[in-house]
Every structure is written in C-alpha cells, then in structure tokens.
Amino acid sequence: MTDLTTLKMYSKAFSFYWPETTEIHLITTKEAAKLYEIIITQIHEELFRAFCAEAVRQLDEA
Known part of the structure; x- marks a missing residue:
C-alpha cells in the first residue's frame, strides 16, 4: 500500500462524465506512475x- x-488523468474541463465537475484519477504504483505521467502529458x-x-481555423473562417 505504501x-x-x-495521478490526475484529465482536468475538470475535459470530463466526459460530468463536465466542469469530475476529475479522473488513476491509482497505480509509483514506478508505473512515472511512465503514465509522460503519456498523460503528451495527451x-x-x-x-x-x-x-x-x-485559429474558426477565426480564419469568420
């Protein structure tokens, strides 16, 4: 357990479940968290x- x-996976703004309210967290080992943090940052x-x-595309169309 120690x-x-x-890890916070997504901010409240990106929540598909309850936007602006729900945060998604991943419970994992500290060693695996280092790899997940890289992937999450890239996403x-x-x-x-x-x-x-x-x-920018929408501004160009306006």
Missing part, C-alpha cells in the same frame, strides 16, 4: 494543440 499513488499537449488549431 507504493501506491494517484494533454496534443489536445491543447488541436484546440488551438481549431480556434
């Missing part, structure tokens, strides 16, 4: 880039 930790960066690209 080797367990929790968040990709989502942010996609959001920015869509915002």
